[in-house]
Amino acid sequence: MAGAIRIHKTGGPEVLSYETVEVPAPGPGEALIRHHACGVNFIDTYYRSGLYSPGPLPFVLGAEGAGEVLAVGEGVTNVLPGDRVAYAxxxxxxxxxxxxxxxRLVTLPAGIAYEQAAAMMLKGMTAQYLLRRTFRVEKGHTVLVQAAAGGVGLLLCQWAKALGATVIGTVGSEEKAALARANGADHTVLYKSEDWVKRVAELTGGEKCDVVYDGVGRDTYPGSLDCLKPLGYWVSFGNASGPVEPVSPLVxxxxxxxxxxxxxxxTYTAKREDLVATANELFAAVASGAITVPINQRYALKDARKAHEDLEGRATTGASVLIP
Structure with missing residues (x-):
């Protein structure tokens, strides 16, 4: 038996319930993990609210964790009991x-702590594929990061800067602006008090950006498109403010x-070789110091409701983790 956060109906943070659940022995191809830390991500709120279909109710929330392998099922050879692992x-x-x-597990290098892994597997691997595969950022590119002080945003700023890009980040407050600049943003724009589309044009001398990484959604459309130079890339990877309305190809x-x-x-890590390569490049970037993973909020597992309230209230910066 183990403690877990379950949902019996979709809705607001109040539907999160701390309960005791039975965890069976691992079957063929499975590993039993004891979590040392669990990641909290905005996508968790999509499943909780019903925006994304979670499958049959009730279910346990969360898509990222790090811990120790307790046991493995038949046919498992890539991990053993006692191994330190993480996943997203x-x-x-x-x-x-x-x-x-x-x-779908990756083995943690000795220099990566459990909390660090739980805070970065989903966000860090997301940053890796966005920057290195979806649009391959190179020296000289100009990058716009929407919600630059968020969990993925801070990693995008750091990594894009390390790759030689000029980084512009949109943020909601002066405090978050300072945080984004401390994590690699060359320029920050206060989207609540500035005409951020106009400001991006000014900062780039009218040239605008090669790529916009947009995890905000509804509130930044169509503005994100207006920040792009011809042949630019709009990479819409999240819906923090709600889904984007249908986009006409003519636009x-x-x-x-x-x-x-x-x-x-x-999609980007569907093949195991891609999963391992993505994780290894992330681990290497952390080991080299190119990126750090700021864990700015820690909550007990039973306090997952508070974690969601803070996340949706935009009261968080960087990463949040739950400690079982």
Whole structure:
């Protein structure tokens, strides 16, 4: 038996319930993990609210965790009991213990702590594929990061700067602006009090940006498109303010033959070799000091409701973790 956060109906943070659940022995291809830390991500609120379908109710929330392998099922060879592992993917991480497909686990290097791993697997691997595969950022590019003080935003700012890009970040307060600049943003724009589209144009001398990384959604459309130079990339990877309305291909034509994509981590890491390569590049970037993972909020597992209230209230910066 193990403590876990379960949902019996979708809705607000109040539907999160701390309960005791039974965790069976691992079956073929599975590993039993004891979590040392669980990541909290905005996508968790989409499943909790019903924006994304979670599958049958009730279910355990959460898609990211790090811990120790307690036991493995038949046929598992890539991890062993006692191994330090982490993952990001299938929901069910808001728990003291859980079963997980062993082939989707990655082994943690000695220099990566459990909390650090739980805080960065989903956000860090997201930053990796966005910067290195969806649009390959190189020296000389100009990058706009929406919600630059958020969990993914801070990693995007750091990593894009390390790659030689000029980084502009939108933020909601002076405090968050300072945080974004401390994490690599060359310029910050206060979207609540400034005409941020006009300001981005001014900062770039009218040239605008090669790529916009947009995890905000409804509130930044169509403004994100207006921040792009011709042939620029609008990478819409989240819906923090709600889903984007349907986009006409003609709009992309009219605004400069723009590219639009709606990528997901699951697609980019569907093959195990891609999962391992993505995680290893992330671990290498952390080990080199190119990026750090700021864990600015820690909550007990039973306080997951508070974590969600803070996240949706935009009262958080960087990463948040739950401690079982």
């Amino acid at each position: 993917g299938s929901i069910g991480s808001y728990a003291q213990e859980r079963l997980y497909p062993a082939a 992309l034509m009219q605004k400069g033959s723009l590219f639009m994509t709606r990528p997901t981590l699951g």
